[in-house]
Amino acid sequence: MKPDIVRFSNEMRQFGLAVVSAIAVLLAGGLLGAKTEEAYRQRSVEQAKVQADILAAGVAGALAFDDQKTVGENVAAIRRNPQIAAVGVYDVTGVLKARSAASGATGPPDRAPPSSARFHRNGVVVASPVIQQGVRLGEVYLRTAPETLSDTLRRHGGLALLVIMAVMALALLARNTAELQRRSAALEDANLRLLREMDEKARAEEALRQSQKMEALGQLTGGVAHDFNNLLTVIMGGLETIGRAAPPQVGDPTSARLHRARDMALQAAQRAATLTSRLLAFARRQPLEPRAIDVNRMVSGLAELMRSTLGEAVQVETVLGAGTWLTLADIGQLESALLNLAVNARDAMPDGGHLTIETANAALDDAYVAAQSEPVAAGQYVMLAVTDTGVGMDKQTLEHAVEPFFTTKEVGKGTGLGLSQVYGFVRQSAGHIRIYSELGEGTTVRLYLPRYRAAEVAPEERTDEALPGLLVGDETVLLVEDHDDLRAHSAGLLRELGYRVIETADGPAALAALEDNPDIALLFTDVVLPGGMNGRQVADQARARQPGLKVLFTTGYTRNAIVHNGALDPGVQLISKPYSFSELAAKVRRVLDQ
Amino acid sequence: MAFRRVPSWRRRTAGLALAVLALCAPVFSAGAAPLEWAVKATYLYKFVAFVDWPPGALGAPGEPVALCIVGPDPFGRQIDEAGAGQQIGDHPIEVRRLRQATRGSGCRVLYVRGGSNRAALAAVAGEPVLTVTDGGGGGVVRFLLTRDGKVRFSIDQAAAAANGLTLSSKLLAVAVRP
Numbered sequence: 001m002k003p004d005i006v007r008f009s010n011e012m013r014q015f016g017l018a019v020v021s022a023i024a025v026l027l028a029g030g031l032l033g034a035k036t037e038e039a040y041r042q043r044s045v046e047q048a049k050v051q052a053d054i055l056a057a058g059v060a061g062a063l064a065f066d067d068q069k070t071v072g073e074n075v076a077a078i079r080r081n082p083q084i085a086a087v088g089v090y091d092v093t094g095v096l097k098a099r100s101a102a103s104g105a106t107g108p109p110d111r112a113p114p115s116s117a118r119f120h121r122n123g124v125v126v127a128s129p130v131i132q133q134g135v136r137l138g139e140v141y142l143r144t145a146p147e148t149l150s151d152t153l154r155r156h157g158g159l160a161l162l163v164i165m166a167v168m169a170l171a172l173l174a175r176n177t178a179e180l181q182r183r184s185a186a187l188e189d190a191n192l193r194l195l196r197e198m199d200e201k202a203r204a205e206e207a208l209r210q211s212q213k214m215e216a217l218g219q220l221t222g223g224v225a226h227d228f229n230n231l232l233t234v235i236m237g238g239l240e241t242i243g244r245a246a247p248p249q250v251g252d253p254t255s256a257r258l259h260r261a262r263d264m265a266l267q268a269a270q271r272a273a274t275l276t277s278r279l280l281a282f283a284r285r286q287p288l289e290p291r292a293i294d295v296n297r298m299v300s301g302l303a304e305l306m307r308s309t310l311g312e313a314v315q316v317e318t319v320l321g322a323g324t325w326l327t328l329a330d331i332g333q334l335e336s337a338l339l340n341l342a343v344n345a346r347d348a349m350p351d352g353g354h355l356t357i358e359t360a361n362a363a364l365d366d367a368y369v370a371a372q373s374e375p376v377a378a379g380q381y382v383m384l385a386v387t388d389t390g391v392g393m394d395k396q397t398l399e400h401a402v403e404p405f406f407t408t409k410e411v412g413k414g415t416g417l418g419l420s421q422v423y424g425f426v427r428q429s430a431g432h433i434r435i436y437s438e439l440g441e442g443t444t445v446r447l448y449l450p451r452y453r454a455a456e457v458a459p460e461e462r463t464d465e466a467l468p469g470l471l472v473g474d475e476t477v478l479l480v481e482d483h484d485d486l487r488a489h490s491a492g493l494l495r496e497l498g499y500r501v502i503e504t505a506d507g508p509a510a511l512a513a514l515e516d517n518p519d520i521a522l523l524f525t526d527v528v529l530p531g532g533m534n535g536r537q538v539a540d541q542a543r544a545r546q547p548g549l550k551v552l553f554t555t556g557y558t559r560n561a562i563v564h565n566g567a568l569d570p571g572v573q574l575i576s577k578p579y580s581f582s583e584l585a586a587k588v589r590r591v592l593d594q
Numbered sequence: 595m596a597f598r599r600v601p602s603w604r605r606r607t608a609g610l611a612l613a614v615l616a617l618c619a620p621v622f623s624a625g626a627a628p629l630e631w632a633v634k635a636t637y638l639y640k641f642v643a644f645v646d647w648p649p650g651a652l653g654a655p656g657e658p659v660a661l662c663i664v665g666p667d668p669f670g671r672q673i674d675e676a677g678a679g680q681q682i683g684d685h686p687i688e689v690r691r692l693r694q695a696t697r698g699s700g701c702r703v704l705y706v707r708g709g710s711n712r713a714a715l716a717a718v719a720g721e722p723v724l725t726v727t728d729g730g731g732g733g734v735v736r737f738l739l740t741r742d743g744k745v746r747f748s749i750d751q752a753a754a755a756a757n758g759l760t761l762s763s764k765l766l767a768v769a770v771r772p
């Protein structure tokens with residue numbers, strides 16, 4: 001709209017300029033015409049004067065010496081010029097001595113007129129004295145024929161034509177200029193569009209590059225985390241076994257020191273496990289157990305926890321939206337995410353400040369969705385926002401904040417895995433994350449989790465992991481695990497719980513063992529296996545042969561057959577690596593008792 | 595002719611009372627063909643304007659040009675009246691009446707009538723003098739009377755050249771071819 005107005009006013013200016021120029025040309029033409037007319041009149045008067053002088057010279061002698069005949073001859077001679085309409089010669093007393101006039105033209109006056117030379121509309125009139133060496137001898141009168149219309153036209157026609165042509169040329173020029181301007185404006189538009197498109201393309205490429213980077217980082221961290229999980233399972237299991245095998249001897253200093261060392265090692269291993277779980281979360285390979293969550297209830301509970309842990313300086317506030325929808329997510333991961341955000345907020349406010357957690361319903365429309373570099377579906381979401389009044393982030397930091405291991409905190413304080421977990425979890429939950437930060441102002445992180453529509457189902461409380469007394473058994477368990485140490489460790493745990501364990505390293509071996517041992521009650525298999533079959537295939541074939549068989553999967557690494565989009569298939573039981581003795585005891589018992 | 599000559603002669607020669615002269619002259623002048631003499635008188639003045647005078651011939655500006663009438667004066671007061679207030683360029687015209695023309699008299703126009711021609715003309719020969727004769731031979735300009743009584747004149751260019759004068763072609767144009 002605006003460029004059109006600009007273009008229009010430009011054209012108006014062009015038009016105005018052309019009009020002004022045309023007027024100037026016309027004025028100049030008129031002036032020039034007037035000048036030539038003036039010059040023409042002067043010239044005409046001069047010419048008539050010359051004619052009068054010639055006549056005067058011719059009749060001077062005749063007038064002086066009263067030679068009527070010569071006077072008449074001179075008058076006739078001068079009248080032979082067709083441009084001279086009337087001639088009169090007067091003697092010194094003013095008496096008309098000779099006259100001649102063209103037919104139809106007025107003759108000379110009867111008495112000598114006073115000397116003059118004037119341009120009249122009906123011809124130049126010259127009256128001049130006849131003087132010989134200072135002696136006045138008489139008077140001559142002469143009037144030229146008026147100029148014919150065709151002569152006038154011929155005289156001014158050229159100039160008029162030039163002026164008309166100039167005005168026309170100006171009009172043409174103005175039109176062409178306007179046209180040219182229109183075209184250049186169109187070109188400019190096209191150029192602008194091209195630039196915009198190039199810009200968009202660059203942005204899209206940048207987004208693609210960014211998501212590819214995140215993907216590659218995910219692959220890498222996921223792989224490392226998986227291996228670590230296996231190792232941590234063994235370490236933690238070993239430490240637990242040590243604790244159980246050598247119960248603390250009261251009063252024995254060596255035993256007490258050993259148990260302290262074991263406890264510290266176990267704690268370190270658990271911290272390591274948390275880190276690997278965050279890595280897996282970032283890689284979106286964390287096994288999730290999504291449940292319907294009432295975020296308002298959850299946030300209220302978390303806020304209490306934060307008030308007690310974040311310290312006096314940080315004011316924790318909650319702004320909970322009315323009628324907030326349910327969402328479907330892994331509650332443990334969501335809690336971790338909110339805690340990670342709270343920890344970041346605290347770190348950003350070393351001198352204290354406000355931490356606000358908000359919840360609300362939100363709708364992401366098509367336009368918003370299209371503008372995002374990460375894929376997200378348009379639709380209804382539950383929004384959780386964590387806002388702090390801290391130091392904020394500059395552009396550079398903001399750009400890299402969610403990358404794993406990116407931290408601006410000193411070694412030992414930051415791991416660079418907080419936001420990575422939040423990001424991976426949200427993405428894995430088909431949600432969306434948005435970070436707004438202004439250096440010196442603070443930061444807001446918004447999480448959008450998809451609305452859960454099955455409203456009639458009451459949100460499940462998180463099942464308590466507390467051990468109800470004895471979780472032991474004597475059933476036969478078929479253990480399939482390719483990692484030798486882990487297999488030995490798991491088998492040791494199960495035996496410790498009283499189970500009979502048959503160990504196999506891959507699918508075919510497991511199926512063979514199943515043939516030989518019909519009393520197997522539980523198949524406990526890793527999801528990822530060598531030998532051409534994965535855990536799910538092994539389970540399917542085993543169930544085909546022995547329909548009542550119970551199955552428990554384990555994995556540190558979930559992107560495979562059993563886990564669709566990180567969520568367990570209905571009815572599938574899974575225990576994530578690394579698992580503790582008690583977790584394994586509870587899980588195996590629960591699966592067997594189903 | 596006779597009675598014209600008589601009063602002039604009487605005016606000039608007789609030592610009579612001024613009153614008589616004054617009374618007689620106008621009577622005769624006005625009487626016989628007065629137009630002829632009036633015309634000739636004005637022509638005499640006008641001739642001056644149609645002559646290219648040699649440098650210095652007319653004297654300094656303001657100096658009068660002498661128009662001399664040698665011998666009997668046929669014009670009387672008419673010539674004075676015709677010349678009243680007349681100027682040739684910067685020069686007023688002064689009428690002088692001479693009995694005889696002499697060399698160095700300063701005359702620029704010399705009018706001689708009748709028989710006394712020869713001596714007078716000879717006297718000014720070679721001087722820048724426009725000689726005008728009436729009724730006799732010689733001189734640069736000769737008055738004539740046409741059949742219908744009009745005053746005309748003829749011109750002798752050789753005589754003019756002899757006196758160092760060039761005559762305007764305008765004058766030549768209206769002169770009668772001899």
Ligand SMILES: Nc1ncnc2c1ncn2[C@@H]1O[C@H](COP(=O)(O)OP(=O)(O)O)[C@@H](O)[C@H]1O
Binds near residue numbers: 344390392409414443
């Ligand atoms: N609320 C916040 N205010 C300011 N900076 C933040 C905030 N949250 C994250 N950051 C920045 O992002 C970086 C990465 O955060 P995170 O992934 O949680 O790792 P860590 O907290 O271990 O450094 C932080 O080091 C910090 O520079």
Ligand SMILES: [Mg+2]
Binds near residue numbers: 340343344417418
């Ligand atoms: Mg952090």
